[in-house]
Amino acid sequence: MSSKNEWRERNDNRAYGNVSGVVWSTMFPDGHPYHRSPIGTPAELDRASIDSVRKFMASYYLPQNATLVIVGPVRSAEVRPLVEKYFGQIGNSAPRPNAVTTTFSPLAATKQIKMLANVPAPLVAVSWKVPPSTHPSWYPLQFGLRPLMWRLRYDFVDQAKVATDVGLSCTDQRLAAVCTIEVSLRPKESPDSVVSVINQRIGSIQREGKLDWKTLSEVRTQFLSSTIFGVESLSRRANAMQTGLDRFNNANQTEVNMKRIDAVTPEQAADAVEQYLGEQEKVVVTVVPDKNAPIGGKIQ
Amino acid sequence: MKPMRVVFLSLVVAGANACGSAPPVAFSVTDRRVLPPISVGATSTTALDVAPEPLVLAEQKHSSDVKEARLPNGLRILVLERTAMPTESVALVIRQGSVHAKQGVAALYGSTLLGREEREQLFYLGADREQDVGSDAITVRAHALAPLTRSVIAAFARSLKRPGFYEGDLDDAKKQQRNELQESLESPTGAAGSQLRQAVFGAASPYATRTLGGTTASIDAIREEDLATFHAGVTGPNTTLAFAGPLPLAECVRIAGAYFSSLSAAKVPRAPTMTAPPTTSQITILDRPTASQSNIAIGFSGAAEGDERARSLEVVASMLARGLSGRLALKVRQEHGFSYGVSADNANYREAGIFTIESSVESSKTAESIASIATELRTLGTSVPAKTETTRAATAAAGESVQDQQTNERALNALVYLGTYDISLAEFERRPGLGSITPEMVQRGVSQTLDMSKAQIVIVGDAAKIEKSVRDLNLGPVKVVKMPAGSGS
Secondary structure: OHHHHHHHHHHHOOOOOOHHHHHHHHHOOOOOOOOOOOOOOHHHHHHOOHHHHHHHHHHHOOHHHOOOOOOOOOOHHHHHHHHHHHHOOOOOOOOOOOOOOOOOOOOOOOEEEEEEEOOOOOEEEEEEEEOOOOOOOHHHHHHHHHHHHHHHHHHHHHHOOOEEEEEEEEEEOOOOEEEEEEEEEOOOOOOOOHHHHHHHHHHHHHHHOOOOHHHHHHHHHHHHHHHHHOOOOHHHHHHHHHHHHHHHOOOOHHHHHHHHHHHOOHHHHHHHHHHHOOOOOOEEEEEEEOOOOOOOOEEO | OOOEEEEEEEEOOOOOOOOOOOOOOOOOEEEEEEEOOOOOOOOOOOOOOOOOOOOOOOOOOOOOOOEEEEOOOOOEEEEEEOOOOOEEEEEEEEOOOHHHOOOOHHHHHHHHOOOHHHHHHHHHOOOEEEEEEOOOOEEEEEEEEHHHHHHHHHHHHHHHHOOHHHHOOHHHHHHHHHHHHHHHHHOHHHHHHHHHHHHHHOOOOHHHHOOOOOOHHHHHHOOHHHHHHHHHOOOHHHEEEEEEEOOOHHHHHHHHHHHHOOOOOOOOOOOOOOOOOOOOOEEEEEEOOOOOEEEEEEEEEOOOOOOOHHHHHHHHHHHHHOOOOOHHHHHHHHHOOOEEEEEEEEEEOOOOEEEEEEEEEEHHHHHHHHHHHHHHHHHHHHOOOOHHHHHHHHHHHHOOOOOOOOOHHHHHHHHHHHHHHOOOHHHHHHOOOHHHOOHHHHHHHHHHHOOHHHOEEEEEEOHHHHHHHHHOOOOOOEEEEEOOOOOOO
16 A cells, blocks of 8 residues: 555655656557556556565565665674674575566657646656666766756746746666756747757757867766765765666666766767757657646646 | 776867956866775765664764865855765855845756856856755755866856846846746645744744745846845855866966956945744644645744754754654554655755755645654653664764765765855864764754744644644644645645
8 A cells, every 4th residue: 555655655646756657658669668667557557466476575585686885984894794694694595586577768759748737837857768887878978968958048038938937857777878958938828839849959969079078078077076975975885886787787876987087079079969858769758738638647 | 895897988068268368178078097996985884784783974063174265256166075986066155045036036047047057158068057045045056077078167157257147138037937826736745844934033034025936026026136136146256266186286276267256356345134933833724625635734944054953953853753763754654554654854945944854645644644743843842862873863864974085076066065054164173063963962952943832833734624623733823825826726
């Protein structure tokens, strides 16, 4: 029951809460591990039995499938016996599960989806499937996306004054990442021209063939800053080490990432935009206000 | 742990010499430095031992490492020098908030204080920026790489010399504020929170009426003169500049002097008129027929800043609702599965306080959830909790409080707090840390403050599904009203 309440809280009972799930299920075909959200649906939660949960735990919650990261003013010699005491008893008789692998493949064509939601203002979310952070093009693409978002914010919020915000988010998973530009329109503004403006701005980056050095330096400063901020607290540092181990088999991946950030060139950024933000390879979700729909939204 | 090597190369900073006649600063950073492991003070080294007693900082007192100076115009400078990381967190605290102005003015002032150029400068510096318009103060914070601190301060100072609202976009800013207000009131949690403040503080209290961005009508009524009047109250004695990071006090004073010495030295009196909180309970259902859940908000008149109950109630909030192990989470989520979680918050303002408990629950379990919460509060108000539970709650609360100094960003919270309430370092030092809160103080805090006979309860949900069972609880009179205009009703 609490999982169903979590689902309602995150999706149906939150403004635009169902958009992300629609993007991912559209982006990845039925059968792909990312087609469904990790929490499932209320119907799937209803079908879950205690046996299926036990089976899942026995298959995946294994010592050989887990990493423990400890960060803090502790000594390895003091910690190791405690780890052995509390974690050493966990059985590892089951075989380590095979990693799920797929080949990265961009979307074949743009998909347009219209949603209705009981919200005050329309929203347009444009999403691209891009390679994950382990891929060499990750930072070049991020360097291309950031100025694109700045430019769109200027276009929609400052100049045309039709939007309250333009946001950029990239959700990085092991097999692929999804980057989304969200344009939060003002009430009663039309979403019709949003996609064509985004296409124009991407087109101009592609035509230029490279970012200018000032922009590149600003983006670099931002990424270096956020990378350092990302290891300031113990919990963030632990998360960074855990992610590094999980994705790169390197607990000190932060250091490598800073070198990757430093190495991005203006041409690489423009190339990545050209390669992965193609005009025909995205999911476009347009949310239109409708008082009879759930707050989270539903597909029309 | 092996120190992490961090390489900074050619950080180009926009707007480097941006503040009038202020001294030029070299921003080109070509540096190699080593990040030492982060120090977290007196944390126990037995952190993995699953012993019954918690392990962290519950006994730690407030920091005595904060240093202070004042400019001749009265501007207060607070510095916590920490060299563990090459970042600096800075805050500009203006001790003038929503209760000191016409409705909606402080929010509009806060959102338009930084001009577009200043916002862009902070953005390009890679600074994490945050603006908070509170009841008692407006705070602008930035967290940036330490060599860029002067640029951040320059942006702050330039905004105070010529705030962004003079740029001619006032109508646009008002439109933005109306949109934000509408969005907030249309969300179930936002609507519940707004209604709850009015119920707890009393509809006429400045802490109820002058929060959020005002109302559509009050925003429409704001003129540039209102913002200018508010701006005139931003004087030296009314302002604090706080630094947490590697810059020593002398350098911070030098930077502050270079940019803020022209601020007026006049003192501005401020004393909002308070109204008495309600003395009987009341339940309000904001009807939202399509709701898939009920959003419950229960509020009590709490402790003002400086009230001795304030620290106890911090521990109470932690004991009731921290993570999955708080009492209410165990009851409402773990035992019954009514909800994904329960939160509790103890907010202390200069003249008043509010303690809130919130949860989103399955519609059919609305009344049962409220009953469970009420039962738990009565239990805690009549029986002293165990010492172990109290210490655990205090330890967890310390991690969320002004005691937490794990990063420069978090360490800044204590300085912002001192600036917001104009608390002297000596007074801060004298105040007990959360570790000194006893089980008896917890029980007393609950019995004195979280009295269900005075509880204000707001539920956003489908009245047709929940009204009868809520009335049957007999916790107080029930009124049903529609959600605000344009909402999900």
